[in-house]
Amino acid sequence: MKKTKSINGQMRIIEAILAAFVILFAITFIYAFAVTPLSPPYETSELEKVGHNVLHDLDDQRLLTRFVYNEEWENLTAALMISLPTDVYFNLTVYDSGGLVVNDMSISYGDPEVFTASSSAASVTYITPGYSKWKESMAEYDPRILILQLVRG
Amino acid sequence: MAGEIYDYIAGLIAIGVIFVSAVTIIPNMSYVNVLCVDQQQLRNTALATLKAMLLEPGCPADWGTTDPFDQDEVQRFGLAYPLSSSFHVLDPNKVQRLVEENPMGYLEYGKMRELLGLEDYGFSLSILPPFNVTWTKNSEDDLNLDFTVRAVQNDGKPIRPKANVDATIVYATKKSNMAMLYFDFVNGISTNPLGECTITKTLTVPLGEELQDVLVVFRVSVADVATVMAAYQKCQSEEFAEIAEINVVGENITLTIPPDAQPRDARWVDNMIIISGSTAMFLYNGTRSNDDKLTWGQGYEVWERRFKGLESYNPVLIIGSIWAVEEEEGRAELLVMSPYPNLLGSRVLRYGDASGGRGADFTVKLQRAVVISRMTYIAELTLWKEFQ
Secondary structure, three states, rough: OOHHHHHHHHHHHHHHHHHHHHHHHHHHHHHHOOOOOOOHHHHHHHHHHHHHHHHHHHHHHOOHHHHHHHHHHHHHHHHHHOOOOEOOOEEEEEEEOOEEEEEOOOOOOOOOHHHHOOOOOOEEEEOEEEEEEOOOOOOOOOOOOEEEEEEEE | OOHHHHHHHHHHHHHHHHHHHHHHHHHHHHHHHHHHHHHHHHHHHHHHHHHHHHHHHOEEEHHHOOOOOHHOOOOOOOOOOOOOOOOOOOHHHHOOOOOOOOOOOOOHHHHHHHHHOOEEEEEEEEEEEEEEEEEEEEEOOOOOEEEEEEEEOOOOEEEOOEEEEEEEEEEEEEOOOOEEEEEEEEEEOOOOOOOOOEEEEEEEOOOOOOEEEEEEEEEEEEEEEEEEEEOOOOOOOHHOOOEEEEEEEEEEEEEOOOOOOOOOOOOOEEEEEEEEEOOOEEEEEEEOOOHEEEOOOOOOOHHHHHOOHHHHHHEEEEEEEEEEOOOOOOOEEEEEOOOOOOHHHOEEEEEEOOOOOOOOOOOEEEEEEEEOOEEEEEEEEEEEEOOO
């Protein structure tokens, strides 16, 4: 009789320990799957801001339209390379108003696989309405749509 | 009975161990999440700070041009150029107030933290050229100039396909007491695949004239995005701080002599030249009269002129040719460049906490392309939390 009581006591302790482990495991499980703050969306929106800032800056200096309409793709690549942070890879595609790709050579920097592999690729759309060689004269309406993809390398 | 007690004691110890482990592990696990929240908050704060710095003109809107400058008059901080309708165009006068070496006054780090509400944070701000340019002098011969210019990306990689380098050479000669100023140019030199090129030039000095001083302004451009920097041929830039300091506030150019400058003979301002992003032009021709005299005492301590429309020329550098006494050399026509650090190609080398957040748990670094005096620079803000 005495021995049975002792075993019952031990079983209760083992049950309590097991219960404690279950609770501990549950909490660990919850934390492991908890959604941490939204870093990838932050990264994407930050890259979008950086991309738009650089395109706008080049446009403001009348360089972007000159490169696009004169098809100076090498210059455009170099300008983006020095203006964007060094750890940012980019891929720019220029379309005309009919949706046809205008750039006949790649305007990019970085390994193309990074764009497909990265979970936080940003995309910026920028439209240039037209280009006139002289700042004072009116440009003819001939829009180009620039799609700039950005990834942190 | 005794056995049961031992069982309960053993159980109690086991539960205690589990409890202590849980108390230790769980907060650590949640700390990771708390840290993530902290990081996210820091990023948001950094974004808001950078936005306030680069897109707001501050209050008063012309706080950079108040003369004399009193940082207590700045009610709200912002570097944007108030007359520009475009984004990220900065006021050069405000940017100059972030240079600690500016003798016309600068905005202290503590004051800026207070204005931006960043008392619990540390930060540093730099405004640098979009690519890195360095030069080395290969010849000590003042007549035969020979420089190697190296232009690379900010991460050290060569610039593809190339950078273009133009050099404007400004040199002064004298004939008895008359000083002459000349310009010479080397244009369209391209860098090689390593990002290097050589600039050589033999200066022409008319017969009877004696070469006094030479300086070279390099304009390096990649796809027409340019940076400007300058080099003294004869000496280091620090030596010329002894002759005079040139300061620009709005449309006023002010020359002063540092209090401990040697020798202490009078100087005369002969010429002022401005270098903008693409051109060099004469601004002022002196008369060697008392109007252009600069010396200690008697009301000649400061030379100040207002040049209407100066800001519209977007000056990056100001060069003064000054008739002054050079130590152990006698009177000579000397060239002085300003402001610092523009002659290095930068606008703000590092403002704020020089530690750059070393020792902080987490730092946020944000970059934006900005335009100052029609030239592109990269503004970089590093922010970290200082007090937990």
